[in-house]
Amino acid sequence: MAEAIVRLEQVCKAYNVGEPNETEVLHAIDLELEAGGFLALVGPSGSGKSTLLNIIGLLDRPTSGSLSIAGEPTSRLDDAEITHLRGHEIGFVFQSHMLISAFTACENVMMPMVVANGRASAAIEQRALDLLDRVGLTPVANNRALNMSGGQQQRVAIARALAMRPRLILADEPTGNLDTQSAEGVFQLMRDENLASGTTFLIVTHNMALATRCDRIIEVVDGRITQGQRPQG
Numbered sequence: 001m002a003e004a005i006v007r008l009e010q011v012c013k014a015y016n017v018g019e020p021n022e023t024e025v026l027h028a029i030d031l032e033l034e035a036g037g038f039l040a041l042v043g044p045s046g047s048g049k050s051t052l053l054n055i056i057g058l059l060d061r062p063t064s065g066s067l068s069i070a071g072e073p074t075s076r077l078d079d080a081e082i083t084h085l086r087g088h089e090i091g092f093v094f095q096s097h098m099l100i101s102a103f104t105a106c107e108n109v110m111m112p113m114v115v116a117n118g119r120a121s122a123a124i125e126q127r128a129l130d131l132l133d134r135v136g137l138t139p140v141a142n143n144r145a146l147n148m149s150g151g152q153q154q155r156v157a158i159a160r161a162l163a164m165r166p167r168l169i170l171a172d173e174p175t176g177n178l179d180t181q182s183a184e185g186v187f188q189l190m191r192d193e194n195l196a197s198g199t200t201f202l203i204v205t206h207n208m209a210l211a212t213r214c215d216r217i218i219e220v221v222d223g224r225i226t227q228g229q230r231p232q233g
């Protein structure tokens with residue numbers, strides 16, 4: 001079996017801890033994501049998919065339980081170490097692409113590399129242009145994100161997510177706002193990247209037609225994994 005890029009053991013997440021309205025939304029989650037997988041995360045609205053994604057993406061911490069990324073337990077890491085791990089190992093694609101709309105496609109893709117490097121450079125710009133070429137956007141590389149279609153913006157977001165060569169990309173309904181044809185293009189682009197580079201993808205989707213084309217479907221219902229807890233085989 002492939003090495004696990006992510007391992008959760010008995011992860012619980014509660015909101016409003018210690019207050020009268022404290023609610024636990026994830027209950028004792030055990031989950032393994034195999035390196036190189038192309039994985040769908042599905043479940044009803046409010047079941048805890050985004051909460052789980054935020055924990056795996058180190059954007060939020062579990063209330064209890066443990067999370068390892070690439071074999072590294074995260075519970076003892078301080079905030080600076082968490083930020084470093086997140087910045088280098090994990091890329092994000094959100095439903096609303098979260099691009100800086102006044103920046104060009106190229107500038108948006110450069111952004112994580114500029115932040116990591118402390119300043120822009122010709123090499124960073126060249127890598128951004130190469131990534132935009134990979135997602136089919138060379139002709140609009142210097143267009144502002146503001147003036148691009150939803151499908152194009154999502155392709156820029158994928159290029160940006162790939163910029164730091166992360167081992168894991170977390171995508172929260174990346175095709176949710178797109179028409180069928182654009183959604184297919186964005187989905188296929190992620191699949192091609194997964195196969196070409198071995199980057200692991202975990203994709204939250206309500207689209208079962210797309211989910212069934214992934215290597216594995218992980219289902220969350222009421223804060224518990226009901227299907228796909230471990231890789232098959």
Ligand SMILES: Nc1ncnc2c1ncn2[C@@H]1O[C@H](COP(=O)(O)OP(=O)(O)OP(=O)(O)O)[C@@H](O)[C@H]1O
Nearest residue numbers: 015016023025043044045046047048049050051052
């Ligand atoms: N910051 C928060 N404070 C309090 N409750 C929250 C917070 N974030 C999420 N919740 C609650 O946690 C539960 C799970 O929410 P979550 O967004 O993870 O579900 P989801 O499966 O991603 O839903 P959807 O498919 O609608 O995006 C919901 O009941 C939600 O109201």
